[in-house]
Amino acid sequence: MLPRPIPAQSRTDAESGAPAWRRLGLIVLGALLAFAAVDGALFRTPLYARVLDPASGAGSFEWALAQLQARPPDPRHDVLVLGDSRIYDALDPKAAGGASGLHFLDAAVPGTTPRCWYFFMKALDPRADRYRALVIPVDTYSDDDGAIGSIDGNNRPFDLRYIVLHVGLRDTLKLARSFGSPRWKATIFLDALLRAPEMREDVQELLADPAARAAARSKALLDHAEDPRAAHPAEGSLAGMRVDFARNRIDYPPGVSPAERVEMERQVLRVAHPSPSYAIYRRDWLEPIVARYRAAGTPVIFVRIPTRPAHRALPPPPTGTLLDFARRYGATLVAQDAYVALERPDLFADHDHLSASGSARFNRLLGADVARALR
Amino acid sequence: MLFQSYEFFAFFAFVCALYYAVPQSAWRPRSLVLLAASYLFYALWNRWYVVMLVALTASDYLVAIGLEAATGRRRRALLTLGIAANLAFLGALKYANFATGSLAGLFGARADPWIVHWIVPVGISFHTFQSISYVVDVYRGKFRAVRDPLDYALYIGFFPQLLAGPIVRAGRFFGELYAWRAPAVPDVARGLREILLGLVKKTAIADQFAPISDAYFGAIAAHPGAPAAWSAVFAFAMQIYFDFSGYSDIAIGCARLLGFPFPDNFRRPYLAWSISEFWRRWHITLSTWLRDYLYIPLGGNRHGALATLRNLMVTMLLGGLWHGANWTFVAWGGYHGLLLAAERLPGYQRLVRPSGAGLVARTALTFGLVLFGWVLFRAQNFGDALAVARQLVSGGSGAATLVWWPLGLVAASLAIGIAQERGARFDWRTLPIPVQAGALAGLLIVLALLSFPGPAATFVYFKF
Numbered sequence: 087m088l089p090r091p092i093p094a095q096s097r098t099d100a101e102s103g104a105p106a107w108r109r110l111g112l113i114v115l116g117a118l119l120a121f122a123a124v125d126g127a128l129f130r131t132p133l134y135a136r137v138l139d140p141a142s143g144a145g146s147f148e149w150a151l152a153q154l155q156a157r158p159p160d161p162r163h164d165v166l167v168l169g170d171s172r173i174y175d176a177l178d179p180k181a182a183g184g185a186s187g188l189h190f191l192d193a194a195v196p197g198t199t200p201r202c203w204y205f206f207m208k209a210l211d212p213r214a215d216r217y218r219a220l221v222i223p224v225d226t227y228s229d230d231d232g233a234i235g236s237i238d239g240n241n242r243p244f245d246l247r248y249i250v251l252h253v254g255l256r257d258t259l260k261l262a263r264s265f266g267s268p269r270w271k272a273t274i275f276l277d278a279l280l281r282a283p284e285m286r287e288d289v290q291e292l293l294a295d296p297a298a299r300a301a302a303r304s305k306a307l308l309d310h311a312e313d314p315r316a317a318h319p320a321e322g323s324l325a326g327m328r329v330d331f332a333r334n335r336i337d338y339p340p341g342v343s344p345a346e347r348v349e350m351e352r353q354v355l356r357v358a359h360p361s362p363s364y365a366i367y368r369r370d371w372l373e374p375i376v377a378r379y380r381a382a383g384t385p386v387i388f389v390r391i392p393t394r395p396a397h398r399a400l401p402p403p404p405t406g407t408l409l410d411f412a413r414r415y416g417a418t419l420v421a422q423d424a425y426v427a428l429e430r431p432d433l434f435a436d437h438d439h440l441s442a443s444g445s446a447r448f449n450r451l452l453g454a455d456v457a458r459a460l461r
Numbered sequence: 462m463l464f465q466s467y468e469f470f471a472f473f474a475f476v477c478a479l480y481y482a483v484p485q486s487a488w489r490p491r492s493l494v495l496l497a498a499s500y501l502f503y504a505l506w507n508r509w510y511v512v513m514l515v516a517l518t519a520s521d522y523l524v525a526i527g528l529e530a531a532t533g534r535r536r537r538a539l540l541t542l543g544i545a546a547n548l549a550f551l552g553a554l555k556y557a558n559f560a561t562g563s564l565a566g567l568f569g570a571r572a573d574p575w576i577v578h579w580i581v582p583v584g585i586s587f588h589t590f591q592s593i594s595y596v597v598d599v600y601r602g603k604f605r606a607v608r609d610p611l612d613y614a615l616y617i618g619f620f621p622q623l624l625a626g627p628i629v630r631a632g633r634f635f636g637e638l639y640a641w642r643a644p645a646v647p648d649v650a651r652g653l654r655e656i657l658l659g660l661v662k663k664t665a666i667a668d669q670f671a672p673i674s675d676a677y678f679g680a681i682a683a684h685p686g687a688p689a690a691w692s693a694v695f696a697f698a699m700q701i702y703f704d705f706s707g708y709s710d711i712a713i714g715c716a717r718l719l720g721f722p723f724p725d726n727f728r729r730p731y732l733a734w735s736i737s738e739f740w741r742r743w744h745i746t747l748s749t750w751l752r753d754y755l756y757i758p759l760g761g762n763r764h765g766a767l768a769t770l771r772n773l774m775v776t777m778l779l780g781g782l783w784h785g786a787n788w789t790f791v792a793w794g795g796y797h798g799l800l801l802a803a804e805r806l807p808g809y810q811r812l813v814r815p816s817g818a819g820l821v822a823r824t825a826l827t828f829g830l831v832l833f834g835w836v837l838f839r840a841q842n843f844g845d846a847l848a849v850a851r852q853l854v855s856g857g858s859g860a861a862t863l864v865w866w867p868l869g870l871v872a873a874s875l876a877i878g879i880a881q882e883r884g885a886r887f888d889w890r891t892l893p894i895p896v897q898a899g900a901l902a903g904l905l906i907v908l909a910l911l912s913f914p915g916p917a918a919t920f921v922y923f924k925f
Contacts, residue, residue: 106646109894113650116898121905272467282909289910293866 129281134289135251139299140306142288143197143247150195150312151209157314159216161384163187165456166211167221168203169194170234172391176440178317181449186457188218191314198248201240201264204371205249205257207378214382219460221452222372223391227404227422229365232358234393234438240264240367246277250284264370319442320435327431329354329396339431350437353394368407380415387418387459392425392448395434400426418459425451462505464711465664472502473715480719481643492611492638495719499620510582513554514618520546521592522613525599525606536600543596551589554582556786584624586783588617590750595631597754604632612638621715625708627726627746637721644720647890652717654889657904659710660912666874667704668913669867670696677862678839681848686859690852696863697839698832699871702731705744729878731831734815734823736800739831751780769805774798784838789846793837800830870911 128134135152138145154166165188167177173194182190193206203222211217225233243265246253253261262275277283292299310316326339334355338347379386388408390401401422404412411417425448433444440448462469476498483490504511524543531539595616599606607613616634644652677684677693684693709726716723726745733739740748759772774795781794803809815823836853840846889897 110646110650112894113897113901114653116894117901117905120898120902121909124902124906125909269468272471276467280909282906283912286910286912287914290866290914294864 125280125282129251129285134285137292137299137303139288139291140303140312143244144250144285144288146195146312147198147202147206147248148251149306150193150314151206153312154191154193154210154314157191160189161216161218163189164191164217165189165219165221165460166191166193166217167223167452168206169223169391170198171196172393172439173223175318175320175435176391176445176448177452178319178445178449179315181317181446182453182456184450184453186453188453188457188460189315190453190456191217192316193314195248195312197244199242199245200368200371201242201245201261202248204375205252207375209252214379214384217384219385219387219456220375220379221387221389221456222375223389224408225390225393226358226401227388227390227408227419228358228402229361229368229406229408230358230402231361231364232356232393233364240363240370241266241270243270243274246274246284250278250281253278255279260370264367317445319445320439321442322435323432323441323443324395324434324436325432327395329431331355331396331398346436350395353437354396355398357398365407372407373411376411376415376417380417385418385460386411386415387420387456388412389420389452389455390422390425392428392433392440392444394438395429395431397426397429420455420459424455462502464708465660472498477718489611492615495620496611496615496618499615499618499623502620503618503623506583513550513582513585514588515614517547517550517589517592518614518617519610521596521617522607522610525596525613526608528596528599529606540596540600543600544593547589547593547596551585554585556782587626587628588623590628590747590754590783591617591631594628594750594754598631604635607631607635619716619721621712621719621721622723625705625712626744627709627712627723628750629723629746633724634721641720644717648717648720648722650889652714654901655710655714655717657714657901657908659707659712659714661870661904661908662703662707662710664707664912665907666867666870667700667702667707668915669864669911670700670703671913672915673862673864674700674839678841678845678849681845681852684859684862685852685856687852687854687856688859688861690849690856692862694832694835694839694849694853697835698731699867701835701838702727729882731828732824732875732878732882733827734820735804735827736797736830737804739827740797740801747780747783751776755779766805770802773801773805777801787842789837789840789842792843792846793834796834796837800834866911870907 135148138148140146140149157164165183167173167179167182167190169177169192171194174192174196177190177192177194179190179192182188193210195202195206198206200222207214207220246261258275258278261278262271265271265274282289306312324339324342327342328337330336336347336350336354338350342350376386388411403422404419408417408419412419428440428444428447428451430444433441433447435441435444462472476494479498480491480494483494485491500511500514503514521543524539524546527539528536528543595613598604607616612635615638616629616631619629619634622629674693674697677689678697684690706727713723713725724746728742728745730739730743733742756772756776759775760768761772762769777794777798778791779794781790781792781797784790784793814820833850833853836849837846840849
């Protein structure tokens, strides 16, 4: 006796005809449309941005953007400085402006990268006419892997956490394509398209404690978080640290944590090598900004900022992508060694952030360099 | 490749497309597609798993054919050989460390030199049980041995249920295979719903509760107080149910889309009003397997009260051991065996279903007993289990660690479950299109917004 078939109650021919398939298709399509409508209402309108956690990636990005958008434009005096936490800590807009008559504005968002700045600038200044100049900080004027993010720049899914509310349909493909592996391309494409998967952590924290979220947002308002004219100098100093590059050895002053020592050695003792992928990354994300501002006649100034408390060698002269930007778009490159004097342990708070005294000197130099470039 | 990953759904979509694209012919390319996909799916975990699976498949295939030709003692010897081969396979790969470690502990010796460091193939407990049931059913003459090795290999390796069931009997599987018809539209709709619902159960409920129980059971002393203990045990109860039933829903849904309607594995077990009832609702394909291939062959309830209790305890202890190579699992099985035995005591109104407040009280009591049993199941060792039990009973005050909104999803699930218990039947086919679309959209929204935001977690039952 062979096994007997199990009767399947729903298998009738009437239920497999074209009308039944059409009905199923309508149900699935309707579900997808309803889902897209809810997703869009939440994350493609300003609705959810109003309740974002101001300390989250998307929250800090939105907060900084909103503060800058709220300022009346002054294209004769406002100089916008992009950046990550190093500029966020180092820049004191009022000190940098000094008596030059320029108003420096801090657009730095800790944790962001040139890929995030591309989306930031598209949202903030779509016509590229809002500012007197745009300052873009870089670690190096050559396309090498000495820069933070230069090794895995295009494979950093965390970027989406910041920019998710500003990736339009057209940019979704560009963003997904920039990732290396097919898995990440697909994941980023879907996450950027739907937005909800990227926002779910924030949504769940909001659901878990709505009162805490309201309090955090009120506090951020009271503290003027992300005020583009405020300074946030870092505390501490590495005074007393000595680096012996010949022996690849660092002597630390007291109080430097083991984790910080690991990071310091990784950053300070590394030898930079050419990075073709970083050149591609810069072309993907910096060139569109430079080209857009060039077309609008707004100067773009690249500044090789102080990046670490000690360097094995002097920074190399401009080559590759940035040199090409200077030649093709007229971008200004402040002298590569302009800030080398600040790369001293006593002027740094940790492996990559300037201390308060380092920041003070940085602001004076930056203000003068930008004023000179705009003269 | 986890069921809740994009990769799995890309893989499944590709397999489905290929499966329905190839025309069925004498050499049955569709079965070949499914078998190749199943072996690829398994090899993506570890390619050696496939070698072991093929060896197990070949052994049982040959034993079953041999059983038909044999008679008398030779036939019985072949049966013993077939079962022993499966158990040896399972024992060597899953329980060798446990056995050598326990023996070493018994004699006060160091366990390390004796321990064999095997890689335990994922899903081994499930497919060895399928193999055993096949050999036994052929021996019992329920059906003839399958002659086509491709069919038999597909039965053992069929990827939707390869890793964690449901444990499908050979009779059912081959019945479906030999009378295969393309799924009708309601089957497709149901399969899609099952997959979606399974994903919601796993990622939006089970994975949300998992960190609470993991944090607690990983450092019990760091979380003093009864509220923390009750939170953790309750969280684990939710985690394991929604994890495993979610997995089962996805497996059943995928199989249904391929034209194989599989049996249900769960039927609202936490609404059971007795432990016996619980086991008729929890991991149904394992419970019925244990009943048919262990409890009844041991004698079942045919030889008096004492023998019945013995058979019950043996079945539950081995059922506990099936879950994992640890004495805590055996104790968990024993705990349930004792509860089942208690329900057979004279005077216990086991057979009469209570109603009204009595039903609520009995259901709550059953859930409490099941909850207490999960302590043994989840604890790493008896010391931990005892510490948790102390905290549950006399842990004093402290803060609960549950988050309200996953509880809201549980409450919604509970409300639907109670309605179904009270006889409500939702016939999706009669609902208007907007209602069906809205319900599906709701599940999609829950999935998108309320899934656990951390890395995808593996299914709990994969390690069994």
